[in-house]
Every structure is written in C-alpha cells, then in structure tokens.
Amino acid sequence: MRLITVLFSSLRLVGSMLATAACAKSATAPPAGCAPTGAGVCYYVDGAAGNDANSGVRAQPFRTLSKAAGVVNPGDVVMVRNGVYSAASGGYAILVLSRGGTASNLVVFKAENQWGAVLDGQNNTTEAGVSFGANYVRVEGFEIRGVWHYGVDMGVGLTGDQVARNNIHDVGRICTSTTQVLSGIGLADDNALIEQNLIHDLGRYAPGENGCSPTNTYWQNHDHGIYHQSGNNVTIRNNIFYNLVRGWAIQRYSTAGDAVDNARIVNNTFAFPNPNREGHIVVGGTMSNSIIANNIFYQPLTAGIWFDAGTMTNVTVANNMTSNGPVNFGTLPGITFANNLDNTDPLLVSPSGSNLHLRAGSPAIRAGLSLPYVPNDFDGVGRPSGAAYDIGAYQFK
Numbered sequence: 001m002r003l004i005t006v007l008f009s010s011l012r013l014v015g016s017m018l019a020t021a022a023c024a025k026s027a028t029a030p031p032a033g034c035a036p037t038g039a040g041v042c043y044y045v046d047g048a049a050g051n052d053a054n055s056g057v058r059a060q061p062f063r064t065l066s067k068a069a070g071v072v073n074p075g076d077v078v079m080v081r082n083g084v085y086s087a088a089s090g091g092y093a094i095l096v097l098s099r100g101g102t103a104s105n106l107v108v109f110k111a112e113n114q115w116g117a118v119l120d121g122q123n124n125t126t127e128a129g130v131s132f133g134a135n136y137v138r139v140e141g142f143e144i145r146g147v148w149h150y151g152v153d154m155g156v157g158l159t160g161d162q163v164a165r166n167n168i169h170d171v172g173r174i175c176t177s178t179t180q181v182l183s184g185i186g187l188a189d190d191n192a193l194i195e196q197n198l199i200h201d202l203g204r205y206a207p208g209e210n211g212c213s214p215t216n217t218y219w220q221n222h223d224h225g226i227y228h229q230s231g232n233n234v235t236i237r238n239n240i241f242y243n244l245v246r247g248w249a250i251q252r253y254s255t256a257g258d259a260v261d262n263a264r265i266v267n268n269t270f271a272f273p274n275p276n277r278e279g280h281i282v283v284g285g286t287m288s289n290s291i292i293a294n295n296i297f298y299q300p301l302t303a304g305i306w307f308d309a310g311t312m313t314n315v316t317v318a319n320n321m322t323s324n325g326p327v328n329f330g331t332l333p334g335i336t337f338a339n340n341l342d343n344t345d346p347l348l349v350s351p352s353g354s355n356l357h358l359r360a361g362s363p364a365i366r367a368g369l370s371l372p373y374v375p376n377d378f379d380g381v382g383r384p385s386g387a388a389y390d391i392g393a394y395q396f397k
Contacts, residue, residue, distance in 0.1 A: 034077045034079050035077065036075050036076055036077045036108075037075040037104070037105045037106070038074060038075035038104070038105040039073075039074075039075055039105075040073065040074065040075020040076040040077060040105060041075075041076055041077075042057070042058070042076075042077050042078075042079065043056040043057075043061075043062065043068050043071070043072070043076060043077070043078045043079070044056060044057065044058050044061035044062065044078070044079050044080075044081065044112075045061055045062045045063070045064065045065055045067075045068050045078060045079070045080045045081065046061040046062075046063065046081040046083070047063060047064070047081070047083040047084070047085050048081075048083055049061065050062050050063035050064075050081075051063050052064055052067040056068065056071070061081065065078075065080070065085055065094065065095050065109075066088065066096065068109075069095065069096060069097055069098060069099065069109075070098070070099070071099075072099050072107045073099070073101075073107070074100070074101035074102045074105040074106075074107065074136070075101060075105035075106070075107075076101075076107055076108070077107075077108040077110060078107075078108065078109045078110065079110055079111075079112045080109065080110065080111050080112060080117040080142070081112050081113075081116075081117065082111075082112065082113055082116035082117060083116075083117060083118070084118045084120045085117065085118065085119055085120065086119075086120055086121070086122050086126065087121070087122075087125075087126040091126065092126075092127050092128060092131055093126065093127065093128035093129060093130060093131035093147075093153065094119040094120070094121065094126060094128070094129050094130070094147070095109065095119060095129065095130045095131070095139070096131045096133065097109070097130070097131065097132050097133055097134050097137050097139075098133045098134055099134055100134030100135040100136045100137050101134075101135070101136035101137060102135075102136055103136060103160055105136075106136050106137065106138050106160075106162070107134070107136065107137045107138070108137075108138045108140065109137070109138070109139050109140070110138075110139075110140045110141050111140065111141035111142050111143075113141075114141050114165065115141065115142065115143040115166075115167045116143075117141070117142050117143070118142070118143045118144075118145065119142050119143070119144045119145070119147075120145055120146050121145065121146035121147030121148065122146060123146055124146060124147065124148040124172075124173065124174050125148075126146075126147050126148070127147060127148060127149040127150070128147055128149055128150040128151070128152070128153045129142075129144035129145075129147045129150070129151045129152060129168070129171075130142075130144065130151070130152045130153065130163075131150075131153045131155070132152070132153060132154045132155050132158055132161050132189065133155060133158075134158070134161075135158055135159050135160050135161065136159070136160040136161065137161050137162070138161070138162035138163075138164060139152070139162070139163055139164070139166065140162075140163075140164045140165050140166070141164075141165045141166065142166050142167075143166070143167045143169075144166055144167070144168045144169075144171075145167075145168075145169055145170045145171070146170055146171075146173075147171055147172075148171070148172055148173075148174050148182065149171075149172065149180065149182055149183075149186075150171065150182075150183055150184075150185070150186045151166075151168040151169075151171045151183070151184040151185060151199075151202075152166075152168065152184070152185045152186070153186050154185065154186060154187050154188060154189040154192055154231070155188060155189065156188040156189075156230065157188075158188075158189045158190070159189065159190040159191045159192075160189075160190075160191045160192070161189045161192050161193075162192065162193040162194075162195075163185060163192075163193070163194045163195075163197060164193070164194075164195050164196055164197065165195075165196045165197065166197045166198070167197070167198045168184040168185065168197060168198070168199045168200075168202075169184075169198075169199070169200050169201045169202065170201055170202070171183065171184055171202045171203075171223075172202055172203050172204055172223050172246075173201075173202075173203070173204070173205070174204055174205065175204065175205045175209075175210065175211070175212035175213075175214070176204050176205075176214070177214045177215040177216050177218060178204075178218070179218070179222075181222055181223060181224065181227050181247075181251075182202070182203060182204060182222070182223040182246075183202065183223060183224045183225065183226065183227040183247075184197075184199045184202050184224070184225045184226060185197075185199070185225070185226045185227070186227050186229065187226055187227065187228045187229065187230075187231055187234065188229045188230040188231050188258075189231045189234070190231050190232050190233055190234075191232070191233045191234070192231055192233075192234045192235070193234075193235050193237075194226065194234075194235070194236045194237075194239065195235070195236075195237050195238050195239065196237075196238045196239065196378050196380075197239045197240075198239075198240050199225040199226070199239060199240070199241050199244075199249070200225075200240075200241065200242045200243045200244065201243045201244075202223055202224070202225060202244060202246065202247075203219070203222075203223030203244070203245065203246025203247060204218070204219050204222070204223055204246055205219065206219045206246075207219070219246055220246070220274075220276035220277060221246070221247050221248075221274070221276060221277045222246065222247055223246040223247040224244070224247040224248050224249065224250065224251045225241045225244050225247075225248070225249040225250060226249070226250045226251070227251050228250060228251065228252045228253075228260065228263070229253070229254045229255075229256075229258060230254055230256075230258035230259075230260060231260065232260060232261045232262055232263075233261070233262045233263075234260070234262075234263050234264070235264045235266070235373060236250065236263075236264065236265045236266070236268065237264065237265075237266050237267050237268065237373075237374050238267050238268065238374065238376070238377055238378045238393045239268045239269075239378075239393060240268070240269050240271075240356060240378060240393050241268065241269070241270045241271070241280065242270070242271040242272050242354060242356075243271075243272055244272075244274060244280075245272075245273075245274045245275065245276075246274070247274065247277070248274065248277065248279060248280060248281060248282045248306075249268075249270050249280045249281060250265060250280070250281045250282075251281075251282050252281070252282070252283045252284065252285065252287060253282070253283075253284040253285050253308075254285050257285065257286070258285070258286075259285065259286035259287070259288065260285070260286070260287050260288075260290065261287075261288045261289050261290070262288075262289050262290060263287065263290040263291075264290065264291050264371075264373065265281065265290075265291070265292045265293075265295065266291065266292070266293050266294050266295070266371055266373075266374055267293075267294040267295065267368070267371070267374050267377070267383075267389070267391070267392065267393055268295045268296075268392070268393055269295070269296045269298070269356050269378075269392045269393040269394070270295065270296065270297050270298060270300065270304070271298040271299065271351060271354070271356060272298070272299050273299055273300050273301040274301060275301060276301075277301065277306075278300070278301050278302040278303055278306045278329045279297075279300055279301070279302065279303050279304060279305050279306035279329055280297050280300045280304055280305070281304065281305045281306070282305075282306045282308055283305065283306070283307050283308065283310070283312075284307075284308040284309050284310045285309075285310045285311075286310055286311045286312075287310065287311075287312055287313070287315055288312070288313040288314055288315070289313070289314045289315075290314075290315050290316070291315070291316045291317075291318070292305065292315075292316070292317045292318075292320065293316065293317070293318045293319050293320065293368070293369050293371065294318075294319050294320065294368040294369055294371065294374070294389060294390075294391050294392070295320045295321070295391070295392070296320075296321050296323075296346050296348075296356075296364060296391055296392035296393075297320065297321065297322040297323065297327070298323045298346060298348065298351060298356070299323055299324060299351075300322065300323075300324070300325065302325050302329050303322065303325045303326050303327060303328055303329035304320060304322040304325070304326075304327045304328065305317065305320075305327060305328050305329070306328075306329045306330060307328060307329070307330040307331055307332050307335065308330065309332075310332065311332075311334070312332045312333065312334035312335050313334045314334065314336075315334055315335045315336070316335075316336050316338070317335060317336070317337050317338075317340065318336075318337070318338040318339055318340065318369055319338070319339045319340065319341075319367060319368050319369045319391060320340045320341070320391070321340070321341040321344050321346050321363070321364055321367070321391050321392070322340070322341070322342050322343065322344065323343075323344065323345055323346060324343060325342065325343065326340075326342040326343075327340040327341075327342055328340075339369075341363065341367065341391075344363055345363075346358065346362055346363065346364045346391070346392065347359040347361060347362035347363070347364075348362075356392070356393070356394065357394045357396075358390060358392065358394055358396045360396070362390075362396065364390050364391035364392050364396075365386075365390050365396045366384075366386055366387055366388040366389070366390060367388070367390065367391050368388060368389035368390055368391045369389060370384065370388060370389050371389060374389070376395075377390075377393060377394050377395040378393040378394055379394065379395075381394075381395045381397060382395070383395050385397055
C-alpha cells in the first residue's frame with residue numbers, strides 16, 4: 001500500500017520538543033537483551049561499527065538493516081544499536097520487511113535502546129520509514145521521522161504484524177496539494193497490533209507555513225496519525241496522539257469501500273484540536289463488531305469522535321472521556337453508546353508540558369471497562385492496578 005496556520009506551526013514545534021522530553025522519561029524501554037522464540041536466533045545491526053560481511057552476532061554486527069532483513073527467519077530477533085539509519089539511494093523505505101514469521105514465532109526488529117535507533121527520511125527524500133511486506137513481524141522502539149508519506153506502511157494482504165513503542169513524528173512535513181494521505185501509520189493489515197506508540201506533529205504545510213501556497217484545502221483534513229483503510233481484527237491500544245492539526249489522530253475510511261470487522265480502539269489518549277475539523281477520530285464506511293472504549297479525548301474540536309457516514313453494525317462506544325463537548329459528533333444506526341463521560345476534565349498532570357499521566361483524583365481512575373486484551377498501559381504498568389481499569393493510555397499507580 002503506497003497509498004491540516006503559521007501560529008499552529010510554532011505551537012507544534014514547542015509542543016513537540018516538550019512532549020518528546022516528557023514522554024521519553026515515562027516510556028518503558030523494550031525488554032533488555034535479545035529473546036528469540038522457537039528456533040530463532042539473535043542478530044545485531046550497528047550502522048557505525050558493523051559490517052555486512054559479519055555473521056551478525058553481538059560481537060560481529062551487520063552494518064545495514066537490509067542485510068538483517070534479508071536473512072531473518074521465524075523467531076529471530078534483530079537488535080538495532082543507536083544511530084541514524086537512512087534508506088538506500090532511491091529506496092521506498094528505510095526498513096523494508098520481506099521475510100516474516102509465524103503466529104507463534106514472530107520476526108522482531110527492535111531498537112536496542114528505546115528511540116536510540118532513528119529511522120530518518122533525510123528531509124523527506126524517502127517515502128516511508130518502515131514498509132511491511134511480510135506476515136508476523138514486530139517493529140519496536142524506534143524513532144521514525146522525516147519521511148514524506150508513511151511513517152509505517154502496513155500493507156494490503158498481510159496479517160499479524162505489530163508496531164509498538166515507537167516515536168513517530170514529522171511525517172509529511174512538506175508543501176503539497178497532493179490527494180495522497182500522509183500519515184504516521186497506514187493500516188491495511190489483518191490481525192494487526194498497534195500499541196504504546198507516541199504519534200505526533202504530522203502533516204503537510206498550511207498556507208503561509210514555510211512559504212507554502214497550497215491550491216486546495218487538503219491541509220485541513222488529509223493527513224492522519226493512523227489511516228485505517230482496511231484490515232480486520234485490528235487492535236489499537238495504549239497509544240498517545242497529540243498535535244495532529246492536518247487531519248485526525250485516527251481515520252477509519254476507505255476510498256475503495258473496504259469494510260472493517262472487529263476493530264478495537266481502546267485505552268488511548270488524544271490531546272489538542274485540529275482547528276479545522278471535529279473530533280480526534282473520524283469514522284466512515286462500513287464497520288462491524290467493533291469497540292471504541294476507555295479513551296481520553298482532551299480538548300478536541302466539538303467532540304471526541306465524528307461519525308461521518310456509512311453502515312455500522314454492532315459498534316460499541318463506551319467509557320470514553322471527553323474534556324469538552326460530547327464523546328460523539330453525529331451518530332449512525334448500529335452504534336451503542338454507554339457510560340461515556342462528556343465535558344469531564346480528566347485531570348492530567350501537565351497537558352501544557354505534554355505530561356498526560358493521570359493526577360490523583362482524576363475521574364478517569366477506575367472508570368474504564370475491564371478489557372482482557374489490554375493487559376498493561378503505555379508505560380508497561382499492569383492493568384488493572386486496582387479494582388478496575390482506568391481510562392486513557394496511563395493506568396494510575
């Protein structure tokens with residue numbers, strides 16, 4: 001699958017710097033060491049000291065991501081050491097995944113230190129950060145920045161892929177009037193898991209921003225944190241979204257009319273408005289047997305979720321909290337709303353400093369649904385830590 005004002009630009013830059021620092025302190029690093037499964041082995045990549053003629057073991061790391069991607073088998077883990085990694089000249093993506101695993105033995109590409117391995121698009125000269133072309137692969141712990149189309153491209157026809165604990169930002173920061181959707185994650189993968197990611201500061205330039213003069217209004221609503229085009233049995237949990245002013249944090253829609261079944265958008269925290277469009281989430285098209293629950297919508301425009309158009313069947317919207325306005329703007333037949341908290345301040349620690357943890361006394365504490373498929377929070381703290389689940393990406397300790 002290769003498939004929005006100057007004021008906000010400066011605010012976004014400041015917010016990005018503050019938030020990255022605040023969230024970096026709270027994000028839990030990937031498990032120490034390398035833990036392959038089944039018959040898997042450990043490989044290492046070191047862009048500074050490695051050599052692709054090496055064996056790839058700890059003391060003899062490969063130099064390039066492409067070398068590791070070309071030799072992995074089910075159960076293998078690739079540990080990527082600190083450094084800035086870029087695409088080969090003319091390459092579509094920085095990390096291209098063509099060999100996968102199985103449901104019980106994933107292939108894992110993991111930054112050795114949280115966000116220490118950086119996938120850098122070199123000022124938008126590369127289209128994507130990560131391109132999934134194989135099943136059952138997990139990409140974990142990277143900083144992904146500076147690409148023009150997708151931070152992560154989770155392609156059509158795949159299954160079982162996972163994107164976890166990454167810091168995805170500054171995607172599509174270009175002057176363009178393209179009809180293409182520029183997004184942190186482009187999702188069309190069945191049985192996908194997107195968890196514990198920090199997704200922020202995305203999308204094309206507005207009029208006057210860096211001298212840009214777009215010929216249409218796509219800068220208001222065309223670029224998203226996650227663009228969920230297709231893919232059934234998808235779980236989006238424990239992610240943090242902020243400063244997404246060129247579209248929605250999550251858009252569920254398909255220009256091709258693809259339906260989605262069993263989507264779970266749960267225990268995420270969304271912060272700050274797109275000044276041009278309602279909601280942090282927009283839902284359109286056909287959706288069935290799905291749930292949007294336990295999410296915090298902090299300062300959205302008008303409402304947390306915009307139900308635009310389409311056919312909904314057995315869709316549940318429950319136990320969400322919206323700081324201002326209702327949880328939903330618009331509704332459609334087939335949606336059940338239950339126990340949502342409208343116009344309720346979640347009492348976050350420091351939104352202006354982008355510390356989105358819950359304060360003591362927050363009405364989000366113990367106010368969520370108990371969801372067995374959300375076993376922990378953004379920091380890795382187990383859920384529940386008391387009598388019930390908290391709302392949002394963080395569980396209050």
